[in-house]
Amino acid sequence: MKKIIVVGNGMVGYKFCEKLSQHPDFEAYEVTVFGEESRPAYDRVHLSEYFSDKSADELLLAPSGWYASKNINLRTSELVIAIDIDAQTITTHKESQYAYDYLVLATGSSPFVPPIKGADKQGVFVYRTIEDLDAMKAYATKLKAAGKKNAAVLGGGLLGLEAANAAKELGLNAHVVEFAPRLMPRQLDQQASDMLQAKIESLGIGIHLSKATDLIAGEDCISRMDFTDDTHLDVDMLIISAGIRPRDELARNSGIQVGARGGIYVNEKMQTSVETVYAIGEVALYNEGIYGLVAPGYEMADVAVQQITGGDKCMVASIDMSTQLKLIGTEVASFGDPFVENDEIVAITYENKHSGIYKRINVARDGSRLYGGILVGDSSDYNSLFQIYYNVMKIPENPEDLILGSRGGDNILGSVLDLPDSAQICSCESVSKGAICKSLEDGSCSGYKDIVSCTKATTGCGGCKPMVTDLVNETLKSLGKEIKDTVCEHFEFSRQELYDLVKVKKITTFEEALQKIGKGCGCEICKPVLASVFSSIYMETANKQPAIQDSNDRFLANIQRNGTYSVVPRVPGGEITPEKLIVLGEIAKQYDLYTKITGGQRIDLFGAQLHELPLIWKALIDAGFESGHAYGKSLRTVKSCVGSTWCRYGMHESVSFAIEIENRYRGLRSPHKLKGGVSGCIRECAEARGKDFGLIAVDGGWNLYVCGNGGATPKHAILLAEKLDDATCVKYLDRFLMYYIRTAGPLVRTAPWLEKLDGGIEYLKKVIIEDSLGIADDLEQEMQGLVNRYECEWKQAIENPEMASRFKHFVNSDDTDDNIEFVALRDQKMPKPWAS
């Protein structure tokens, strides 16, 4: 058995193990991996998500049991301190020695900390490991408790901007300090940087360009940054993101050749100056360059595996450094050479300051090829442009079509199937178009999910997802296979098909659906979909089949962090009497609930335990409240502005109409939640255009807008019809909502639904206004039927002992959950925070 030692269990070191373990001769090697960090390799690329939604475990590239299952000896928290290249051994900080036949150095890099006085003060951080993030988090909490809130990032590159966003997520005021006169100086030109700067500043992050930091001032902790131009910035915390330095110290001290400016020299086989020692990832100096991206690192890992196992794969000569910025609330990408402009190459730019879009492409003057470019504000064409550049594909006769042409909606590439087989679709995992198509053609994969699990495409930075989806769909189509967006393994139908089948076959329970049109026991995906279909067809409440409801609907309340629930009674249009306000306050006091005014103009009471829900709702219902359906994929609120009754500008009674509409559609379940708004004039204080349906009063009636939303991907609603009277408004709304409920996919809100609708808004106008499908009467009748059958499901639940029996923590005891802990928060309470 040949012994392989890998030093460094980071992203690339892990990739080496993974590739090696897939090699047919893997059994012939004994692999030992040393990692300085306490945990196995994790996804550094998505490190920032540790602040929002990922735990350390979720970031792991492979569960810690994986290494043992492959017979790989992983030794974490163990630093390799010396290599004896003659004896072929290494020594660790525990003084243990290990012999190797092949040594692979994957030691990565460390953040570069410029020699600025004061950089060792408390409150100065770097951004590379989970420990760094933990330390920042703890420090930020301390700062905030002391009323301090200013954080700065030194360095306005890709990573610096990501770190600034992280500082913002920690609840701090974030600033970016950059030495160069522009942001992302290696990727963007001045115009692009200006556009990005405007966008980032509008997100509340301060940008300070052309600033050389002279001193980091403060007693023990940082309190100020002084710049050479005699200006300064008051800051309580600093994150340094000024570039990386390869961790070549181990190689350097062992007589392995390193570059003058750092990095271990490697040839195209990833071999260092010592034949049995390889270097890969951010520590490797290849073709005079260090590459701070995972894609080239993964490629190097593959080359090293091939070379060690006797193959002949070599590293490509020129390494692509195209990148997309993530997370910061705007799109930025650059590819190829973003800057070239000379006698042969001309730059074509497009700029729209209004929408914050800047695009630049560098093309040959003779129109023969694309050399690179920059996209700010809209990078939806990044994948296509990248492919054209990378594969030296033909460009259109009018090259500007590449940045303007996509307005027609067509992909600028034509079809993804026109790409050469060798085109790299996923550069992180180096998956080619050929590989994807082949696995679909030979039947080894049958769809997107299979492709992801076989090829690992999309699992790196994820930037190629849209293209992989297109490619899978187009290939399947070309093979004559129908592409179905089936709900899950239990039902081979789309939501729309399920809706029709349930209706036609008069199926009334989930079990019956499984028996007649499905298989297995169902799951957390198909159950809520069918629950929604049943309720949209029969207006049945969530009490009838509680076990198939989504977690929140099952208990008619939103589950919170600690397993308690929130209570949100309906307050139609946001109008509420003082008496009812007092009732809410009294109930909240009696049950010690945290109260907050929601973004939907009503009041949320948090922290109720399961067994308290029926008691609280009984009190609310007695006082004239009813369920607000805040837990359901159903109508939430119809927001109103005060309108013509009080407002000096009001044109119509927006509150009255909002209440009428909210009461009409209350309890209506739909593919996703529905929100409405009614504004009394074009000043639009109800934000009606940010809703699934919105009405704005104008001279002569209401303008009806549809398919908008706030949330993750905000969209303004689009005008459907103008100057309507009340009755016509309701008629169109009935038709619109029912048509959406019938045809949308699960969890698709109205805006993305409209985007996918062939013919878009013009088609929708024809269906709703001109009744082009001849279904308008049907839609109206169906809606009226649902409206007539409305019932408050909380009232139903508390009045029926059998239905009420589910609100109990234990079946066999009246005890309550003793694991629930609250802590104090301003004059109220909150759940005890999670450990991690």
Added chain:
Amino acid sequence: MEELLNTYKSVTLEGARTWVQVGHQSDFPQNGGACIKHKNKQIAVYNFSLTQSWYACQNLCPHKMEMVLSRGMIGDLDGIPKVACPLHKKTFSLENGSNLNGENFKIAVYPVKIQNEMVYIGFED
């Protein structure tokens, strides 16, 4: 935290030394779950009425240490009975407690037995 997790250890059918009666069949929703208490333990019990099978596991979700699994939706993945946590929808096999999203979590499972319409859970203590 660790301590809380450590109170739950899987019990096999053969390893069960005491069988504790926890309620009547009808106390547990069809094709759903409910929670029972045994000494200091909270156990989620699931009634797969479609296949007439029963499963039990710790009520504690190892992801964020909340007592919620009994309130999760149940179903199957390629025939493996599973539960999805109501908080972040991580799914667990009810046969061996392993995490089905490929993550590093595990839950303890317990054997269930039905006698004269009554539900019994097997424990080691």
